[in-house]
Amino acid sequence: MIVTAMVKVIERSGVPVAAPEGEIDLANVADCRAQLIAVVPNTAPGLVVDLSQTTYLDSRGVHLILEMAERLRTSQQRLALVVPERSVIRRVLLLTQVDKTVPMCRTLDEALQQFRS
Amino acid sequence: MIVAPERVSTKLILLVDDDPVLLQALPEALQLRMDGVDVETCDSADRALQRIAEVDYEAIVTDIKMPGTDGLALLAQIRALRPDTPTLLITGHGEHDLAVQALRGGAYDFIQKPIDREYFVASLTRAMQARQYKRQLDEQQHTLERHASDLERTVQERTRELQFLADASRILTASLDSEATLKSIARLAVPRLADMCMTFLAESDGQVRRVEVVHSDPAKEQRLRKLLERYPFNAVASEPTATVLRTGQALLVPEISEEWARGLGPHTEELSVARTLGSVSLIIVPLMARGRTLGVIAFLTAESNRRYTRDDLALVEELARRAALAIDNARLYEQERRIAETLQRSLLPQRLPSIPGLASAARYLAASPEAVGGDWYDLFVLPRGTVGLVMGDVAGRGVRVAALMAELRSALRAYAVEGYSPAEVVQRLALLIEPGEMATLVYLIYDPATQTVRFTNAGHPPPLAVAPDGRAAYLEGGAPPLGALRMPAYHEQSAQLWPGSTLLLYTDGLIEVRGASIDDGLARLHRAAAADPDEDLDELVDRVLGEVTRGRPGGDDIALLALRAEIPDPTRFHVRLPAVPSSLPMLRHTLRRWMEAAQTNDEDAYEILVACCEACSNVIEHAYGAADGDVEVRGQMTEHEVEMTVRDWGRWRPPRGLNRGRGLRLIEELMRHVTVTPRPDGTTVHMQRTRRQVTT
Numbered sequence: 001m002i003v004t005a006m007v008k009v010i011e012r013s014g015v016p017v018a019a020p021e022g023e024i025d026l027a028n029v030a031d032c033r034a035q036l037i038a039v040v041p042n043t044a045p046g047l048v049v050d051l052s053q054t055t056y057l058d059s060r061g062v063h064l065i066l067e068m069a070e071r072l073r074t075s076q077q078r079l080a081l082v083v084p085e086r087s088v089i090r091r092v093l094l095l096t097q098v099d100k101t102v103p104m105c106r107t108l109d110e111a112l113q114q115f116r117s
Numbered sequence: 118m119i120v121a122p123e124r125v126s127t128k129l130i131l132l133v134d135d136d137p138v139l140l141q142a143l144p145e146a147l148q149l150r151m152d153g154v155d156v157e158t159c160d161s162a163d164r165a166l167q168r169i170a171e172v173d174y175e176a177i178v179t180d181i182k183m184p185g186t187d188g189l190a191l192l193a194q195i196r197a198l199r200p201d202t203p204t205l206l207i208t209g210h211g212e213h214d215l216a217v218q219a220l221r222g223g224a225y226d227f228i229q230k231p232i233d234r235e236y237f238v239a240s241l242t243r244a245m246q247a248r249q250y251k252r253q254l255d256e257q258q259h260t261l262e263r264h265a266s267d268l269e270r271t272v273q274e275r276t277r278e279l280q281f282l283a284d285a286s287r288i289l290t291a292s293l294d295s296e297a298t299l300k301s302i303a304r305l306a307v308p309r310l311a312d313m314c315m316t317f318l319a320e321s322d323g324q325v326r327r328v329e330v331v332h333s334d335p336a337k338e339q340r341l342r343k344l345l346e347r348y349p350f351n352a353v354a355s356e357p358t359a360t361v362l363r364t365g366q367a368l369l370v371p372e373i374s375e376e377w378a379r380g381l382g383p384h385t386e387e388l389s390v391a392r393t394l395g396s397v398s399l400i401i402v403p404l405m406a407r408g409r410t411l412g413v414i415a416f417l418t419a420e421s422n423r424r425y426t427r428d429d430l431a432l433v434e435e436l437a438r439r440a441a442l443a444i445d446n447a448r449l450y451e452q453e454r455r456i457a458e459t460l461q462r463s464l465l466p467q468r469l470p471s472i473p474g475l476a477s478a479a480r481y482l483a484a485s486p487e488a489v490g491g492d493w494y495d496l497f498v499l500p501r502g503t504v505g506l507v508m509g510d511v512a513g514r515g516v517r518v519a520a521l522m523a524e525l526r527s528a529l530r531a532y533a534v535e536g537y538s539p540a541e542v543v544q545r546l547a548l549l550i551e552p553g554e555m556a557t558l559v560y561l562i563y564d565p566a567t568q569t570v571r572f573t574n575a576g577h578p579p580p581l582a583v584a585p586d587g588r589a590a591y592l593e594g595g596a597p598p599l600g601a602l603r604m605p606a607y608h609e610q611s612a613q614l615w616p617g618s619t620l621l622l623y624t625d626g627l628i629e630v631r632g633a634s635i636d637d638g639l640a641r642l643h644r645a646a647a648a649d650p651d652e653d654l655d656e657l658v659d660r661v662l663g664e665v666t667r668g669r670p671g672g673d674d675i676a677l678l679a680l681r682a683e684i685p686d687p688t689r690f691h692v693r694l695p696a697v698p699s700s701l702p703m704l705r706h707t708l709r710r711w712m713e714a715a716q717t718n719d720e721d722a723y724e725i726l727v728a729c730c731e732a733c734s735n736v737i738e739h740a741y742g743a744a745d746g747d748v749e750v751r752g753q754m755t756e757h758e759v760e761m762t763v764r765d766w767g768r769w770r771p772p773r774g775l776n777r778g779r780g781l782r783l784i785e786e787l788m789r790h791v792t793v794t795p796r797p798d799g800t801t802v803h804m805q806r807t808r809r810q811v812t813t
Contacts, residue, residue, distance in 0.1 A: 022500060023705065026734045027698035056705060058727045059780040060734065088723040095786045096779065 007035040008053075015115050016040055017048040017108065023056035024064070033064050037071070046078035048111045057089040062096045069102045080111040128245060129172065132158045133165040133179035133191065134207070143178075143232070150238045162186035169198055176244050177204045178228075181215055189215075189222055196223045201251060203244035207232065278432050281309055285436050289443035293450050299412065300329040302440055308333040310433070311416035312423075313341065313391060317350060317358060318412040318444075325350045325362065325412070333420065337394055344393070348386040355382030361401040362413045367437075368401040369430045395419040400430055402437040406445035414440070453516050460519035461493070464526050469496050472504060473692035473707035474565055474683050478654040480662055482675040484626065490674035491518040491556070492624045493526055497533070498699075499562065502706030505533045508577060508622035508678055509558030524549055525556060525599075533560070539573035540609040547575070547599045547607070555600040559622065561592075565682040566710055568614045573607050575599050578639070580622045581646055584615035589647040591639070619657065619681040621646055626673035627665055641665045654679050687715035690752030695745065696737045696765060701730055704750065715754045721809050725759060728787040731780040732763035732802045740767030740800065758807055761788075766799040 006021040016039045024032055040047045049065065051057065069079045080103045083090050093099060105111040130147070134140050137160070144156035157174075159165040162183055169177065177195060181188035188206050195204050203225035208216050216227040225247070226240045288301040299316040306314040316328045327350055332338035352359050361368050370377065373396060378388060391399075396417040404412040414437055418425065469477045479494055491511030499505050507529055511522045525546055532542040539560045550556065559580060561572035572580070574595030583589040594610040614620070621642075628638025645664035649657070658679050666675070690711045694700035705726055712722040729750055736748045746767050753760045785791050788804040 023702060025698070025701045025705075025730060026737060027701050056726070056730075058731050058734070059783050062783075063779065088719060091720065091724065092727055092783065096783060 007032060007039075009039045012048070012108070012112055013115070014044065015046060015048055015112060016044055017050055019050035019053055021053040024054060024061040025056060025058060026060050029060040029064055033067070036064070036068055040072070040077065042075070044077065045115045046072055046080070048080050048082060048108065050082040050108060050111070051089060052082055052084050052087065054087075054089055057092055059096065061089075062092065062098055065093075065098055065102060078114065080105060080114040082106070082108050082111045127153050127155045128175040130154060130156045130241070131165060131168060131172075131174045131177045132156055133160075133162060133177070133183070133188075134158075135160055135180065135183045139180070143237075146234050147238065147241070150234070151242065162188070162191040165191060166194055166198070169195060169202075173199065174202055175248060176225075176241055177202055178207065178241070179204065180207045181212070181219060181227075182209065189218060192219065192222045192224055201248065203248050205237075205240060205244060277309075281305070281432070282435060282439070286439060289439055293447040295411075295444040295447045296328055298440065298443055298447065299414075302414065302436070303329040303331045306414075306416060306436075307331045308421070310429075312419040312421050313394065313396060313415075313417040315358070315415045316412065317362065317414070319362070319410065321448075325352055328412075332394070341390065341394055344390045345387065348390070350387075351384060354384035354386075356385050356387050357381065357399070357401050358387060358413050358415050361403050362410055365403045365405055365410050367403060367430060367434055368399070369425055369427070370399045371424045371426065373397055373399060391417050397422060398425045400425050400433050402430075402433050404437055404441035404444060406441040411441055411444050457514070457516045457519045460516065460523060461491075464493050464519070464523055466494075466496065470498060471694065472498060473694065473703055474685060474710055475504065475680060476654045476683060477678070477680045478658045479678045480658050480676070482626070482662065484672050484674050490514055490626075491522050492626065492674045492676040493522050494622065494676050494678045495526060495530065496678065496680070497530060498703055499533060500536070500702065502564070502566065502702070502709075504563045504565065504680070505530075506561045506563060506620065506622060506678065506680060507558060508580075508624060508676060509556060510577065510624045510676075512555040521550075521554055521556065525558070529558075529560065533562075538562075538609055539571055540607045543573040543575050543599075543607040544605075547605050550600040553600075555598055557598040557625075559595070561620070561622075563620065563680065563682075566706075566713075568616055568618065568682060569611060570614060570620070571609055571611045573609055575605075575607060576601065578623060578625050578628060578635075580620055581642060582612070582614050583619045583621065583646045583650040585617040585651055586615075587647045587650055588615065589643050589650075591643075617682065617684050619646070619650055619654070619679055621661070622678045622680075624674065624676045626675035627662070627677060629673060638665065654681055685711045685714040687711070688754055690750065690754075690761075693747050693749040696733075696741055696748040696767075698737055700737075700748070701733060704733060705730060708750075708752075711752065712754075717754070717759075718809055721759070724787045725761065728784045728804055729761055729763060731784050732804070735780055735802075736763065736765040736767070736800075739769050740765040742767075742770070754808075756808075757810075758805065761804045762801055763804075764799055764801040768797070769795060769800055
């Protein structure tokens with residue numbers, strides 16, 4: 001069985017918001033990566049990855065987020081994450097110190113604030 | 118003008134009388150009045166009898182009163198000796214009594230003395246004419262009889278030929294095996310049509326083999342076979358059989374002569390062998406169908422000394438025509454059957470996917486090896502840990518049916534993985550059905566965590582749910598089969614199963630047993646499944662198959678699929694999965710169910726989940742390379758502690774890629790005590806930590 005990662009994309013104040021639904025692991029991380037890269041136009045200030053509907057994330061997902069951050073930094077763009085307070089994946093992101101590199105916000109509005117400053 | 122006298126054979130008359138005057142006078146009188154008549158005379162009955170025995174006279178004239186044997190006694194003897202020869206008696210004047218006696222004794226006429234010569238001649242002429250007519254009549258009768266018996270013989274011959282062709286046709290239609298067919302034809306031809314018969318078959322790769330060699334004498338058949346063993350069929354030889362195979366032209370040799378055999382050319386060993394066994398005449402016919410020569414049949418005579426004729430050739434050509442058609446049909450059929458079988462077999466899961474926490478078993482019983490039916494089943498894992506189950510049956514048999522089955526199967530999987538509901542999936546499948554096609558199917562989504570099913574049934578027999586305590590219920594509800602209605606509407610049903618229930622899906626072949634109603638079949642299935650619902654699934658499906666069909670399945674294929682969610686043991690965990698990425702969602706699902714059963718708090722559960730999946734991802738990426746292998750996860754849970762091990766049977770290579778090390782660091786963060794033990798036969802990751810006591 002191939003699990004296709006469902007990445008929902010919306011736009012808020014000129015910033016693309018990508019929300020992967022379900023689980024991100026070895027089986028679908030490549031698919032997920034391709035979708036995330038595709039949603040950021042060169043004209044956008046950056047990308048919000050909304051993880052509030054993501055139910056599983058391990059080191060492959062962490063690596064994907066760090067890689068995205070690196071890519072956007074290179075192109076003078078920015079990345080912000082939405083991770084709700086009670087999300088189960090929060091602890092993995094903290095343990096791997098993702099929050100040291102990428103702003104981790106509790107809500108989407110908070111994340112969008114990152115692009116106004 | 119000279120008219121050649123007509124050659125008329127003289128007619129011989131015998132005159133018997135003891136009166137020398139009369140013997141002198143009467144012949145003269147007759148010669149004068151009649152043409153082409155010779156008269157022989159005799160003066161006593163005894164001498165006359167000798168002559169009559171020797172000569173077939175046209176007529177006999179005898180005096181009635183003679184010394185010694187008289188005329189009446191002579192008449193009696195003539196009647197015995199020459200019943201067809203007319204006899205006239207000469208009586209004295211007024212001897213009416215004698216005249217009457219003579220007529221009663223079989224005389225043609227009587228002549229009274231004194232003899233009226235005109236009357237005598239007239240009577241004699243009539244007698245001879247009557248004799249002539251009788252003779253002609255007899256001849257015609259004979260001719261007719263001869264003709265009739267000729268006709269009879271022809272009819273008998275044709276009847277035998279027709280009988281032979283009818284017997285041959287029976288053999289030809291009885292089997293769809295070309296080789297068996299040709300063997301039977303050879304057996305049938307000997308000895309009715311030939312003393313020896315050999316059949317040859319060209320295989321699809323162009324190789325030609327002698328399929329059968331038959332001789333009317335079993336001892337000679339042995340010898341013939343032994344001799345021919347040395348000479349496998351040689352398509353380029355001058356052998357008459359090879360020539361017929363190449364040219365497609367039948368060959369009739371009524372008389373096999375030395376000159377003919379010599380004129381053939383080199384390499385006629387097969388013919389030489391046949392000739393050593395005394396063959397005198399032969400017919401070889403090609404087996405032609407759709408412009409191709411499929412083989413050859415050779416008929417030879419020996420002991421019977423029979424010489425083949427054009428009539429025999431016609432019969433044999435008719436036989437060959439029918440045989441070729443049968444072989445061609447058999448091959449086409451075989452080809453189609455093989456395609457259908459390959460297609461159908463490729464659609465059934467080689468083995469059911471191993472889903473942790475779920476036991477499954479399936480059986481497929483083909484009704485006959487010849488025809489492939491349209492039954493299929495499928496079992497696959499859906500996102501979020503649910504399981505899709507399918508049981509379907511496309512009406513009919515053969516390649517078209519297998520093709521539709523393939524289409525439905527892949528479309529169903531595609532829609533199912535896309536996340537469509539059972540009703541949406543079935544509704545979409547209905548659009549794939551062409552007019553005239555028909556299929557039944559039931560599609561279920563089973564959630565092992567909640568023990569619920571959502572399903573849509575399109576005219577398929579209802580799935581059966583059996584509880585561990587023996588309660589059983591059919592999952593009723595559904596709509597007509599795919600293809601039955603132009604605008605069908607399919608709806609979703611759902612059911613809450615008893616914990617630990619077994620689900621049974623099947624095709625109608627299971628419940629439709631000859632001579633019993635479907636309701637009987639359903640009742641039998643219900644009873645059989647409920648009898649021992651706890652047994653191992655493989656044993657359960659075998660027992661159910663046996664009990665429901667009572668060992669006498671009907672004419673339809675049977676497919677049976679059983680699924681059961683195991684109730685997890687909260688203290689122990691064990692799964693073994695293929696080391697492929699797609700095993701990961703399955704592993705997480707099973708781990709979550711186990712930890713739920715063990716009442717692990719959400720934070721612990723997530724951390725244990727990530728740690729185990731990290732370890733498994735490493736195995737998938739590093740342990741086996743491109744080769745296949747398994748990964749095993751074991752777990753033990755006590756009140757305060759959890760202990761997990763992940764092992765493989767591969768040889769790790771140094772980590773590469775950007776992710777190196779991050780996974781293991783994460784595991785160490787999550788699990789406190791982590792040891793990695795690489796061995797030549799595999800690596801074990803052991804992880805241990807205490808449980809958080811406060812449920813958040």
